[in-house]
Amino acid sequence: MASHTAISAQEAADRLAVRELVDAYAHCADRRDAKGQMALFTEDTRFLVFMDAKAAEPTQELHGRESLAPVFENLTTYQATTHFNGQSTITLDEIRATGESYCLAHHVSVDDSGQRTLMIASIRYLDEFTKQGGDWYFAERRLMVDWTETRPSTP
Numbered sequence: 001m002a003s004h005t006a007i008s009a010q011e012a013a014d015r016l017a018v019r020e021l022v023d024a025y026a027h028c029a030d031r032r033d034a035k036g037q038m039a040l041f042t043e044d045t046r047f048l049v050f051m052d053a054k055a056a057e058p059t060q061e062l063h064g065r066e067s068l069a070p071v072f073e074n075l076t077t078y079q080a081t082t083h084f085n086g087q088s089t090i091t092l093d094e095i096r097a098t099g100e101s102y103c104l105a106h107h108v109s110v111d112d113s114g115q116r117t118l119m120i121a122s123i124r125y126l127d128e129f130t131k132q133g134g135d136w137y138f139a140e141r142r143l144m145v146d147w148t149e150t151r152p153s154t155p
Contacts, residue, residue: 026083034072
């Protein structure tokens, strides 16, 4: 169990802002707001996807905010998504921070015959954050897929 010491009001505000950033990412994804999702990242961001969290090399590596557009717009291929954020840890250092957060991502698809499927992905995000102009942004986000399950779904 972690021991808790008193923290400054600024640290509390920064911790809340970073958590709100993580939650805004999920909210934008589920609302298909690719532009809003991209705005959460620094201009020179790095985004790495590991479809197998145990792999040494990423499945996909993107550089720069604009390169994120096709990835986020790809969510429109699903009928619906729900990203449910779980526990997270954050280490702060004034204008830099690192964190790990867990997410269960649910993706509903419907094929041409009308068959619905539900894909659930257990994801961990390994993040580097930076504070610019008083606001927190993702400087780097590593999407680590621990496992997936796909099964039939009923409406």
